[in-house]
Amino acid sequence: MNRIKKEDFSLRNLKKLGLFAITAITAFSMVFPSSVSADAIVGESYVTLGANLTEAQRNQILQEMSVSDQSKVIEVTNEEEHQYLGQYMSKATIGTKAISSAKITIQDNGKGIAVKTKNISTITEEMYANAAITAGIKDADLYITAPFKVSGTAGLTGIIKAFETATGKKIDESQKQVANEEIVRTSEVAEEIGDPLKAAQFMNRVKEEVAKEEPKSVEEYRDIIINVSNEFNINLDSDTINQLVTFSQNFNDLNIDWDQLSSQFESLRGDLSEALKSPEAQGIIDSILEWFGELFSAIGDFFTSSSSRSESN
Template sequence: MKNIKFWGVFTLVILTAFSLIAPLQVSADAIEGETVVTLGKDLTGTQRDQILNEMGVDPNGNAVKVIEVTNQEEHQYLGSYLSKDVIGQRAISSAKITLTSSNKGISVKTNNITTITPSMYANAAITAGIKDADIYVTAPFKVSGTAGLTGIIKAFETATGQKIDENKKQVANEEIVRTQDLSQQIGDPNKAVQFINEVKKQISEEKPKNPEEFRDIIINVSNDFNINLNEQTINEMTQFAQHFSELGIDWDQISQQFENLRGDIKNILDSEKTQGIIDTIFEWLGELFDSIGELFTSASSRQ
């Protein structure tokens, strides 16, 4: 009788353990061609129809799943990095995701998005864990696009049936904000994206241990790209770098997504890194020739 009770309890424990673990491991298979649209909840009826028509989606059809993104969700993921006034009180920006074949990478296009570029969305989406998808972000009128990532992530989760880790969502949205801030400071959105990408790569490879080491990476990368950062930006970037590091992302696991980026965003990410290095080399050569010129001038004056 004791043995029966023992095995009964043992079986119950095992079943309970599997019931807790299984939901974390089981998810719907991603289906190539699966499309999900997220609409800003505060769009008017006319604007909703306009957006769906722009996306080529039949509002009365069942082929594409349409869900909503609320202003509350936008505040949830952006509230730590932007003021309430900046985020606003309406959810307007909308997104469409279509899953592609494995290892095809990410493609991003936008419309009426003024400050967040396709490469910014792509970079942050990869941080969040999004892969192999065609992404389209739009609005019925000009908007900054900062909240667009919320819709992208929600659409991807719905399309794949896979829940993205909340910490990844937070860091990806922080990345969007920090990249936009840097873009405005240096006046070059493409260079800002490449800077962020290089920071993430070095963090993954060097595995800094304390705030000073994270700060050193930020400063060293800014020097490599000939970018002058103010103290506030350095501090914000250092904080972002620490948050990214805490995700424990293996750079090798996501580098394939960067290799498979499609369209202009791949060219931007490739060319900007090269251009940054070239700019640094020319600056160094300029300083060298100036020094040589000063040397000859000094020698002539002594003759």
């Protein structure tokens, strides 16, 4: 029984375990729609196409998405991409053409989010899921694609625009900005550490700690980021840490109530649910399972020993 005493199972850690078991992902519950609006019909799909696609590329994407109703097709312009990404990326990186396209299919309340991508080279499905929920999107299937390989940083703009059209509800502009900033910062961390999944997990832990600790000073934000990076055994340069401090401040300004997000965590679908579990959570779970294994082994040894003694008597 000494082994289990070595684990720090304080009330705070048990609370973290329950949260992590349903994956760590973030959103802003204060501006979440409590349910899909009356304008949104479950099962309906809405599509956004990059405004600079050629006619042949448009038709290719629509066919790929199995969309026939042109009335539900919305365009995303390069100007909109610069509007939401211009603060976090250079103009040259964003480019002059809107190519990324997206499809969103409304699901039943509580169904959660599922993400699939095609020809997206930088932004992973986990990153899209995180940022989409940050933007207030829920209960939907998301599909992001392009006719050729693109980074995918602009894909979130289309997802948000399609969701607004589907629900008839405008998403707060600050939310949109932070969600797009999250996409950029997560991809930068992924490039720096060479592990996109770990980057998404890392960002979720940072957001969780910021939401729970409610830091007030730059130093407190920085401490959270450094402590979490130590948890994940990753080294970040000073520029990245400074950018994450700014992102964390913007995130915290929207008054997140982390404890109210469990329904979205639980209802993540596909591979996202398992993929976004943090290594810390899995380590705690493994320790518990290992302890139970040792306990049952000891019980078995006890009865085996008792039985041997009885037979010898």
